Amino acid sequence: MTDPEALIDAARRAAVHAHAPYSRFAVGAALLLTDGSIVTGTNFENASYGLSLCAETVATATASAAGRLGDIVAVGIVGGRMGAADVVSVRPCGRCRQVLNEAAQMGGRDLAVHCAGLGGGTIETYRLSDLLPHAFGPADLGIGGIA
Numbered sequence: 001m002t003d004p005e006a007l008i009d010a011a012r013r014a015a016v017h018a019h020a021p022y023s024r025f026a027v028g029a030a031l032l033l034t035d036g037s038i039v040t041g042t043n044f045e046n047a048s049y050g051l052s053l054c055a056e057t058v059a060t061a062t063a064s065a066a067g068r069l070g071d072i073v074a075v076g077i078v079g080g081r082m083g084a085a086d087v088v089s090v091r092p093c094g095r096c097r098q099v100l101n102e103a104a105q106m107g108g109r110d111l112a113v114h115c116a117g118l119g120g121g122t123i124e125t126y127r128l129s130d131l132l133p134h135a136f137g138p139a140d141l142g143i144g145g146i147a
Helices: 004-015 055-065 094-107
Strands: 025-033 038-042 072-081 112-117 120-127
Touching: 004 025, 004 038, 004 055, 004 072, 004 112, 004 120, 025 055, 038 055, 055 072, 055 094, 072 094
Parallel strands: 072 112
Antiparallel strands: 025 038, 025 072, 112 120
8 A cells, every 4th residue: 555655746747737827726636546556647738727627627627537446445635835945735726526426435445635835844644535525426426435
């Protein structure tokens, strides 16, 4: 199993490629899969704002496109102002928590969520169920495993 530092490092490498010309706030996400492989994503902003995509959503959609949605076991997330040395931990937004919950329930597991700042700092670790208690998801529709 990959340690939190490795996931956070992968998320930082991904964040370099964030398309965030409007907010100038880069976010990178790295998903650990059951076989030890890592899938990454970055935020992708759009001039119409509402069509922007979060890094966690991009990474989760990438895993799903590869047929690996249920294989996600952990996520590393970093974020901060581009060109700054932000060290305050960034946690997933509500929408991303719901998207990650979909993967968690399809895989029948409670994901570890590791969060840090773009420029370093302490890694905070949570269980997805702590970040999104009483979540609605596939299990409520009789699909997937647990969570």
